[in-house]
Amino acid sequence: MAYDNMEEYIDPSRYDIENQGHPELGLILQAISAIEGPIVDLACGTGRLTLPLAEAGFSMIGIDLHEGMLETARSKALARGLDIEWLQANALNLKLKSRASAFTMVGNSFQHFLTQEQQLNLLRQINHNLAPDGLLIFDLRFPSRAELATSAREDLAYTYKDQYGQQCSVYYESRYDPVTQIQHNTTYRVTKLSNGGKSTDDSRIDLRFTYPQELKLLLAQAGFELQAWYGSWNGVPLGEDYPSIVVVCQRGKNAC
Numbered sequence: 683m684a685y686d687n688m689e690e691y692i693d694p695s696r697y698d699i700e701n702q703g704h705p706e707l708g709l710i711l712q713a714i715s716a717i718e719g720p721i722v723d724l725a726c727g728t729g730r731l732t733l734p735l736a737e738a739g740f741s742m743i744g745i746d747l748h749e750g751m752l753e754t755a756r757s758k759a760l761a762r763g764l765d766i767e768w769l770q771a772n773a774l775n776l777k778l779k780s781r782a783s784a785f786t787m788v789g790n791s792f793q794h795f796l797t798q799e800q801q802l803n804l805l806r807q808i809n810h811n812l813a814p815d816g817l818l819i820f821d822l823r824f825p826s827r828a829e830l831a832t833s834a835r836e837d838l839a840y841t842y843k844d845q846y847g848q849q850c851s852v853y854y855e856s857r858y859d860p861v862t863q864i865q866h867n868t869t870y871r872v873t874k875l876s877n878g879g880k881s882t883d884d885s886r887i888d889l890r891f892t893y894p895q896e897l898k899l900l901l902a903q904a905g906f907e908l909q910a911w912y913g914s915w916n917g918v919p920l921g922e923d924y925p926s927i928v929v930v931c932q933r934g935k936n937a938c
């Protein structure tokens with residue numbers, strides 16, 4: 683089977699252990715406070731953001747391409763008694779029944795779109811499915827020198843306890859290609875098993891980095907007006923010292 687760049691999501695419960703918390707929530711709740719219609723959480727994964735937004739009273743639609751991630755999101759919503767519409771769809775070919783009032787796309791999902799053509803197509807698809815004045819809020823990692831530096835497998839990144847209480851050590855290896863602006867990453871996980879043995883598990887992911895001025899141009903070409911951008915979900919100014927580019931933009935007046 684052709685490499686689909688989805689190895690990170692093979693085990694959705696592992697994804698949930700490795701990706702906890704909701705740093706996005708404060709800024710997003712503030713930005714969407716006046717919104718009444720449905721909100722699409724695009725590339726929603728296991729619903730890390732979709733669920734708390736539904737709990738806050740918003741009418742949510744969660745869209746993702748990965749069946750396993752979406753299935754996990756669906757069962758978590760069911761367990762919490764939340765009424766959320768889940769759709770398995772490709773963000774590059776979006777056809778909603780009616781236009782949404784806002785889109786969110788978090789967890790750096792924008793970096794899954796590996797060429798400018800794909801990024802532009804993605805932004806246009808969102809634009810076409812947004813109501814007039816609708817909002818798009820998303821994030822990507824800032825292309826700082828530290829972020830793009832080559833990292834070797836030997837360096838331990840962090841450790842955590844898996845769902846069976848076993849200690850897992852995580853190592854990253856990454857190589858950035860400055861021509862394509864794609865970072866090729868491998869995550870190596872070494873777990874000390876409770877029976878005294880050891881298991882290893884590797885996953886690869888390619889991520890595209892985008893520079894702020896390039897992003898501005900892409901947004902304008904796709905019919906968006908930039909409202910604000912930040913260096914993290916805490917609302918700090920954009921810059922090399924901060925981890926993210928957090929974008930709040932609005933469907934432009936002249937968008938079709």
Ligand SMILES: C[S@@+](CC[C@H](N)C(=O)[O-])C[C@H]1O[C@@H](n2cnc3c(N)ncnc32)[C@H](O)[C@@H]1O
Nearest residue numbers: 725726727730746747748772773788789791794
């Ligand atoms: C890093 S995860 C983020 C998940 C979730 N938003 C979060 O923050 O926890 C990226 C998600 O993007 C989804 N994805 C990647 N390419 C996609 C596409 N073309 N259409 C829809 N979803 C896509 C993956 O399946 C995965 O669930």
